Amino acid sequence: MTEEDFITHAHPTTIEKDVVSSVAPSNIALIKYWGKYGNQLPENASVSFTLSNCHTKTTLSYQKKDSEGFDFSVFLDDAPAPSFEPKISTFFERIKEYIPFLEKYSFTIHTTNSFPHSSGIASSASGMSALALCLVRMEQQMNPQMDQALVTRKASFLARLGSGSASRSIEGPLVVWGKHPKIEGSSNLYGVPFPYKVHPTFENFQDTILLVDKGEKQVSSTLGHDLMHGHPFARQRFEKANANLTALISVLESGDLSEFIHIVESEALSLHAMMMTSRPYFILMKPNTLEIINRIWAFRKKTGTSVCFTLDAGANVHVLYPFSEKEKVLSFIKEELSAFCKDGAFIIDQAGSGAQLL
Numbered sequence: 001m002t003e004e005d006f007i008t009h010a011h012p013t014t015i016e017k018d019v020v021s022s023v024a025p026s027n028i029a030l031i032k033y034w035g036k037y038g039n040q041l042p043e044n045a046s047v048s049f050t051l052s053n054c055h056t057k058t059t060l061s062y063q064k065k066d067s068e069g070f071d072f073s074v075f076l077d078d079a080p081a082p083s084f085e086p087k088i089s090t091f092f093e094r095i096k097e098y099i100p101f102l103e104k105y106s107f108t109i110h111t112t113n114s115f116p117h118s119s120g121i122a123s124s125a126s127g128m129s130a131l132a133l134c135l136v137r138m139e140q141q142m143n144p145q146m147d148q149a150l151v152t153r154k155a156s157f158l159a160r161l162g163s164g165s166a167s168r169s170i171e172g173p174l175v176v177w178g179k180h181p182k183i184e185g186s187s188n189l190y191g192v193p194f195p196y197k198v199h200p201t202f203e204n205f206q207d208t209i210l211l212v213d214k215g216e217k218q219v220s221s222t223l224g225h226d227l228m229h230g231h232p233f234a235r236q237r238f239e240k241a242n243a244n245l246t247a248l249i250s251v252l253e254s255g256d257l258s259e260f261i262h263i264v265e266s267e268a269l270s271l272h273a274m275m276m277t278s279r280p281y282f283i284l285m286k287p288n289t290l291e292i293i294n295r296i297w298a299f300r301k302k303t304g305t306s307v308c309f310t311l312d313a314g315a316n317v318h319v320l321y322p323f324s325e326k327e328k329v330l331s332f333i334k335e336e337l338s339a340f341c342k343d344g345a346f347i348i349d350q351a352g353s354g355a356q357l358l
């Protein structure tokens with residue numbers, strides 16, 4: 001599909017006012033997206049697991065208006081959240097070509113996250129995908145001909161324009177975003193479910209998120225992506241990410257956990273290596289991030305388990321492991337790793353499904 005396919009030309013029905021609600025998961029990338037061009041297009045393909053417990057619920061109330069321009073107000077946990085407004089304005093600006101009635105309605109957006117706002121877990125993927133799904137549902141209400149496959153695809157397409165990784169939060173559990181020569185149907189415009197066989201080892205794959213630093217990000221991902229322009233290792237990074245995704249296809253099929261660990265940990269460290277070698281350079285890991293990584297390595301060696309880690313653009317550590325190792329790894333986390341978390345906090349999660357209308 002091309003960008004033009006997401007432009008709607010006619011809306012047979014007009015609705016005076018209504019309410020739509022959705023819930024959308026956060027996701028954790030195995031192959032990382034870091035670097036973009038043009039209109040939120042990724043420099044390399046990425047793949048992630050959607051999560052089960054970390055999600056955003058959004059209720060969008062809309063009412064017809066006569067005035068020009070955008071009109072919306074946004075609430076987080078029922079309290080006004082003016083700090084979200086600039087991001088939503090930018091989002092509306094980017095999607096108005098595809099949601100032509102956006103300026104014809106006043107919107108009230110109520111949003112709530114299942115994880116604490118101050119957890120350092122990015123809410124942009126779940127937040128943008130939940131909002132995108134509400135908007136496409138609104139479009140479907142006015143255009144009942146719109147089929148479900150298009151609703152899903154367009155929600156991912158719009159979510160991408162809000163936050164790249166949000167395109168991977170509409171479907172689940174494994175979603176690819178970015179054109180990749182070995183992945184049929186993959187696109188730079190939207191996420192698609194990983195289309196090949198996945199070994200049962202990766203069913204209910206566990207992700208326990210260790211909250212090392214609950215603070216605001218020191219460097220926004222927008223700035224981080226920008227720093228990949230002119231980065232001395234950018235080309236090699238994009239090629240390596242795509243090669244890692246090629247390798248991951250057979251690993252996901254065979255269930256080869258030792259190769260999985262190698263790819264996933266290397267991706268996490270490469271992402272942070274890009275940050276450390278950009279200009280300006282920066283470090284998002286904290287001393288406790290490194291302490292945890294070293295302890296995961298020692299535990300893996302000692303026990304022969306297949307626990308590994310990945311990182312987002314922050315200090316928190318995502319501990320990944322097969323469901324069959326849950327008991328062993330959770331004891332290790334509680335007894336040893338939680339001491340390196342802020343207030344001992346961690347979130348037990350696992351791969352889940354995609355976004356849903358409520």
Ligand code: PMV
Binds near residue numbers: 033034163221
């Ligand atoms: O979606 P953004 O622009 O916030 O970028 C997120 C990038 C990473 O989370 C660091 C990696 C990824 O692929 O999710």
